[in-house]
Amino acid sequence: MNPPPKPSLFDSENAFVTSPLFSARILACLRLLWGSYALFTLLFTLIWIAVRVPGGASTNRYFSYLTRLHYTGICAWFFASGVQTAFYASADGGGRYPLRRWGRVLQVLHEWLFSTVVTMPFTITLTFFILLRVDLDASVPFDLYSNISMHVFNSVFALFEILLTNDPPPAWKWLPVNFLIWGAYFGVAYITHEDVGLYPYYILDRTKVGGRGVVAAYILGIIGVYGVTYVVVHGVAIARRRLVDRLAARKDGDGDEEREEEKCSMQASEIEAA
Numbered sequence: 144m145n146p147p148p149k150p151s152l153f154d155s156e157n158a159f160v161t162s163p164l165f166s167a168r169i170l171a172c173l174r175l176l177w178g179s180y181a182l183f184t185l186l187f188t189l190i191w192i193a194v195r196v197p198g199g200a201s202t203n204r205y206f207s208y209l210t211r212l213h214y215t216g217i218c219a220w221f222f223a224s225g226v227q228t229a230f231y232a233s234a235d236g237g238g239r240y241p242l243r244r245w246g247r248v249l250q251v252l253h254e255w256l257f258s259t260v261v262t263m264p265f266t267i268t269l270t271f272f273i274l275l276r277v278d279l280d281a282s283v284p285f286d287l288y289s290n291i292s293m294h295v296f297n298s299v300f301a302l303f304e305i306l307l308t309n310d311p312p313p314a315w316k317w318l319p320v321n322f323l324i325w326g327a328y329f330g331v332a333y334i335t336h337e338d339v340g341l342y343p344y345y346i347l348d349r350t351k352v353g354g355r356g357v358v359a360a361y362i363l364g365i366i367g368v369y370g371v372t373y374v375v376v377h378g379v380a381i382a383r384r385r386l387v388d389r390l391a392a393r394k395d396g397d398g399d400e401e402r403e404e405e406k407c408s409m410q411a412s413e414i415e416a417a
Contacts, residue, residue, distance in 0.1 A: 152243070153242065153243050153247075153250045154242075154243065154250075156309070157231065157309070158308075158309040158310055158311045159224065159227065159228075159242075159253070159257070159309075159310060159311075160224070160227055160228040160231040160232075160240055161228075161231075161308070161309045162307055162308045162309060163307075163308075163309060163387045163390075164307055165307070166232070167228055167231050167232035168229075168232040170228050170232075170308065171225050171226075171228035171229035171231075171232050172225075173225075173303075174221045174222075174224050174225030174228060175221065175222065175225035175226075175229070177221045177225075177300055177303070178218055178220075178221030178222040178225055180292075180296075181214060181217050181218035181221060181292075181300075182218050182222075184214070184288075184289070184292045184293065185211070185214060185215060185218060188211075188285075188289045189205060191285055192205065195285075204335075204339060204341065207331070207332065207335040207341065207343045208343045208344075209267065209328050209332075209343070210267055210271070210293045210294065210297075211293070212328070213259070213263055213264070213267060213297070214292075214293050214297060216256060216259055216260060217260055217264070217297060217300055219256065220256050220257065220260045221300070223253065223256070224253075224257075227240045227241065227242050228240070254314065254317070255317055255320065257304075257310065257313065258313035258314065258317035258321065259317075259321060259324070260300070260301060260304060261301045261304050261305050261310070261313055261376055261380075262301070262313055262321070262369070262372055262373045262376050263321070263369065264297035264298040264300065264301040265298050265301065265372045265376075266365060266368050266369040266372050267294065267297060267298075268294050268295065268297060268298045269368060270365055270368075271290070271294040272294070274346055274361070275344060275345075275346070301376075305376060305379055305380055305383070306379075306383060309384070309387070310380065311380065311384075312376075312377045312378075312380035312381050312384070313373065313376060313377055313380070315377070318370070318373050321369070321373070322366060322369075322370070325365070325366050325369060326366070329347070329362055332344070332347055333347070346358065346361045347361075347362075
């Protein structure tokens with residue numbers, strides 16, 4: 144009777160906690176720094192709106208915006224991945240960090256959160272600057288700070304993860320799940336309107352854009368852009384991984400040649416001495 148197959152080790156290559164450019168300690172510090180910045184931004188904007196805008200910081204208003212919901216996810220990712228990377232860095236090369244023994248459910252959730260952090264920001268940024276930039280008032284420092292933090296730095300943070308870490312490509316299985324997340328959000332946006340009379344984004348208000356058909360076109364267009372973005376991010380992550388592997392192989396090859404030349408040189412010296 145054949146023994147049951149051993150379960151595969153989560154992140155066997157340590158991709159989620161390493162970088163081709165930084166040590167694990169530096170990567171942990173950078174991730175925790177980005178997470179702290181995101182947390183400060185969320186708290187600062189929440190407090191500012193609570194003080195300056197009557198009723199603006201109630202949960203059914205503040206978290207009615209996809210930008211803020213997703214930025215909360217970015218904050219969570221950098222703290223979660225930063226802590227895991229810090230544990231890995233302190234494991235003295237043993238390749239251990241807590242997530243590996245926390246169970247498959249938390250590991251899957253980690254992978255899913257990662258898939259949103261590296262793909263959704265670009266669609267949010269493009270949507271804002273193409274369709275919603277009328278909401279940006281550069282003369283108001285708070286608006287400038289909050290919008291740059293949530294609509295520009297979000298994509299910068301995603302590029303950091305895609306290009307400067309060894310993170311794997313986002314798995315294809317999360318693409319349909321994330322499509323459902325987008326659809327669910329638009330549903331929540333209409334629930335918000337029914338609850339407090341607020342459309343989070345004007346493109347969801349058929350009276351302002353020219354009817355339900357236009358609203359549907361906007362929604363389908365945004366979801367379609369996200370699908371294209373997911374494919375591009377997946378491809379870029381694969382290209383980055385291949386480039387890193389190729390450079391590592393070339394470095395190893397150069398090292399072997401140097402060692403061979405050194406060996407030959409030593410042998411020649413021994414022959415001359417004899």
